[in-house]
Amino acid sequence: MATSSSKFDPDFTQNVINAMGPKVDDRTREIFSALIRHLHDFAREVELTSDEWMTGVHFVNSIGQISTPQRNEGQRISDVLGLESLVDEIAHKLAMDTEEAPTSSSILGPFWSPNAPFRELDGSIIQDPAPNGQPALMHGKVLDVVTKKPIAGAIVDIWQASSNGKYDFQDTENQTDNNLRGKFRTDENGEYHFYCLHPTAYSLPTDGPAGALFTLLDRHPMRPAHIHLMANHPPQLQARLKDDLVVDFTPLEGDKNAQLELKYDIRLAPKGVAPNKELQANL
Amino acid sequence: MATSSSKFDPDFTQNVINAMGPKVDDRTREIFSALIRHLHDFAREVELTSDEWMTGVHFVNSIGQISTPQRNEGQRISDVLGLESLVDEIAHKLAMDTEEAPTSSSILGPFWSPNAPFRELDGSIIQDPAPNGQPALMHGKVLDVVTKKPIAGAIVDIWQASSNGKYDFQDTENQTDNNLRGKFRTDENGEYHFYCLHPTAYSLPTDGPAGALFTLLDRHPMRPAHIHLMANHPPQLQARLKDDLVVDFTPLEGDKNAQLELKYDIRLAPKGVAPNKELQANL
Numbered sequence: 001m002a003t004s005s006s007k008f009d010p011d012f013t014q015n016v017i018n019a020m021g022p023k024v025d026d027r028t029r030e031i032f033s034a035l036i037r038h039l040h041d042f043a044r045e046v047e048l049t050s051d052e053w054m055t056g057v058h059f060v061n062s063i064g065q066i067s068t069p070q071r072n073e074g075q076r077i078s079d080v081l082g083l084e085s086l087v088d089e090i091a092h093k094l095a096m097d098t099e100e101a102p103t104s105s106s107i108l109g110p111f112w113s114p115n116a117p118f119r120e121l122d123g124s125i126i127q128d129p130a131p132n133g134q135p136a137l138m139h140g141k142v143l144d145v146v147t148k149k150p151i152a153g154a155i156v157d158i159w160q161a162s163s164n165g166k167y168d169f170q171d172t173e174n175q176t177d178n179n180l181r182g183k184f185r186t187d188e189n190g191e192y193h194f195y196c197l198h199p200t201a202y203s204l205p206t207d208g209p210a211g212a213l214f215t216l217l218d219r220h221p222m223r224p225a226h227i228h229l230m231a232n233h234p235p236q237l238q239a240r241l242k243d244d245l246v247v248d249f250t251p252l253e254g255d256k257n258a259q260l261e262l263k264y265d266i267r268l269a270p271k272g273v274a275p276n277k278e279l280q281a282n283l
Numbered sequence: 284m285a286t287s288s289s290k291f292d293p294d295f296t297q298n299v300i301n302a303m304g305p306k307v308d309d310r311t312r313e314i315f316s317a318l319i320r321h322l323h324d325f326a327r328e329v330e331l332t333s334d335e336w337m338t339g340v341h342f343v344n345s346i347g348q349i350s351t352p353q354r355n356e357g358q359r360i361s362d363v364l365g366l367e368s369l370v371d372e373i374a375h376k377l378a379m380d381t382e383e384a385p386t387s388s389s390i391l392g393p394f395w396s397p398n399a400p401f402r403e404l405d406g407s408i409i410q411d412p413a414p415n416g417q418p419a420l421m422h423g424k425v426l427d428v429v430t431k432k433p434i435a436g437a438i439v440d441i442w443q444a445s446s447n448g449k450y451d452f453q454d455t456e457n458q459t460d461n462n463l464r465g466k467f468r469t470d471e472n473g474e475y476h477f478y479c480l481h482p483t484a485y486s487l488p489t490d491g492p493a494g495a496l497f498t499l500l501d502r503h504p505m506r507p508a509h510i511h512l513m514a515n516h517p518p519q520l521q522a523r524l525k526d527d528l529v530v531d532f533t534p535l536e537g538d539k540n541a542q543l544e545l546k547y548d549i550r551l552a553p554k555g556v557a558p559n560k561e562l563q564a565n566l
Contacts, residue, residue, distance in 0.1 A: 008369075008376055016365030021501025028499060034329045036364055042321040043369050046314050047377060053370040057357040064347025074340040081319055082299030086291075086326050087336040093291055094330060217315060218304025 013040040059209060066208035070170070075110065076210035080217070111167045112159060112228065116181035124195035124257070125158060125182040128175050133163035133200070136249055136260035139193035142186045142231055145267040150190025154233040154268060157183045158196065160226070165202025198249055198260050199225035231266045296323040342492060349491035353453065358393065359493040363500070394450045395442060395511065399464035407478035407540070408441060408465040411458050416446035416483070419532055419543035422476035425469045425514055428550040433473020437516040437551060440466045441479065443509070448485025481532055481543050482508035514549045 017033045024032075042048070048056075067073045078084045119125065126135060142154040159181045161167050168175040184192045204210055204221045214221045252261035300316045307315075325331075331339075350356045361367045402408065409418060425437040442464045444450050451458040467475045487493055487504045497504045535544035 008372060012369060012372060013365070019500070019502055023501040024499070031329050031331070031335065032500060034325050038321040038325040038328075039364060039366055040369050042317050043366060043373065045321075046317045047373055048314070048370055050370055050374050052314065053361070053366065054358075057355065057361055060343065060357040060360075061347040061350040061355065064344040065350065067344040067348065072340065072344065074343040075337075077343075078336070078340055081322060082296070083322055083326060083336065086295060086323050087331055087333055089291060089295060090326065090330055091333050216307070216311060217302070218306040219302055 008044055013037055062209045072110070073208050073210060076204060077213060080210055080213050113181055115178065116157060116159065116183050117178055119182040119184060119194065121184055121187060122193055123182070125180050126195060126197060127179040130163040130197055134198040134260055135195050135258040136198045136262055137193065137252055137255060137258045138196050138262045138264060139191065140264040140266060141190045142192065142266045142268055143190060151233050151268060152186055152188045152190055154186045154190065154231060155183055156186065156192045156266065157230040159228045160196060160199055161202060163197060163200045165200060195257050196227065199227050201225040231268060233268055291327055296320055345492045355393065356491050356493060359487060360496060363493055363496050396464060398461065399440060399442065399466050400461055402465040402467060402477065404467055404470060405476055408463050409478060409480060410462040413446040413480055417481040417543055418478050418541040419481045419545055420476065420535055420538060420541045421479050421545045421547060422474065423547040423549060424473045425475065425549045425551055426473060434516050434551060435469055435471045435473055437469045437473065437514055438466055439469065439475045439549065440513040442511045443479060443482055444485060446480060446483045448483060478540050479510065482510050484508040514551060516551055
């Protein structure tokens, strides 16, 4: 893994960086200086051949060629290379450092919606039939991580893909708006409970460059079955749950609406101490 | 320019690299390990925000969307970021180290053609009329850089864009195959002479992502006027000329075919000592 930059023209990269004109703003200059430097260091380190480079060029071209307003292949590739999660990690780390609210729609991922309706406790986010979908009762308490006390009136925002692996706006043939989405307020005991689907593992689209990249890297394109969950109690408490957190669904008896149960307590931290976990069930 | 990776999860990047499966061949593993590491180091170093990342994702998608079999926007972007020239520099440096032949069509750039015809000395590569094109006589000697002696029978391969900035296969409306291309053999005195066009500076296409990148980086999209030249004397001598080499065209009198003259001697080195210069005239 030795870098071999010393073999090559030591001024090459700085010359490209210096080609930026005087009108470039500071942030753009910072980003492109670093991008060019790392890109060149990469090429020198692996001594990238012309054929490998041209393969990469064609690969980059193929990303946009399969993208549509409904299909963002660039984002998929970014995900496969770990960049999407890294940007998320950077944002959350910085949010914790600065105690600013760590929310933006792109941090929340492409499938969160600001329009999810509030639903009654004991209600269901299952609006539309899901073939082979197994209804499950999800419930638990929202607790203050510091005082350990239940928090009444906290908001739990839930979204998940249907049993075919698609979210509502990817699947307008089978799903109506806000299917498998909903916000719930905890009751006076800090409890929430609602019906959802036992989540289904699904494959990312494999008919494009992301699929080719999965094959090339000998990785599988399946995302573990998961439920997205964001909880907060404005203004001072917030948790966005995102991480590999394996949970167990258990059989449920005596409930006509579901045969499975998931009990999950959520601990809310003051901003600045927020954990960063996503509820994700590996089945 | 302090790297700030220590702030962030120290295992993040290695986990992504480790996701590669056992079937990945060694070279692919080497390339993607380095790519992922440099990509992540870049993001951490500049603390890339979610909005900046999403801007980048859309930019990558836009590259392929404007690309066609005749337009390789990915290659243009690679050129703007200096990667294309760097890969070329790496290949030539390695070729010199290993004394292997440094030729492949991608190293020679997108506009070289293996099909250029041999032409007679004093002939012209101008097959088709070029509006505002100025014919020029180019001539000189091919010399052995070690012995200083002229080399008879050396091959000089020339290609250039027309006065509209386009090469033959980009411009089938105005140019026939092999217009402004040709190979010449030096005579018994090691001399070559032929007619070409005084080269014209031209703009890269600016209606796509490369144009946007030029604007963002406050750079101009003009390529300096240049003539491509490759000379060799098989098997042991070779030079590919590629660099910023400013030459002067001088007025030429008494030649009905041209009003300009360029005298350019070419020094051929044994493989392993080959210079790496492109004849490029900044007008």
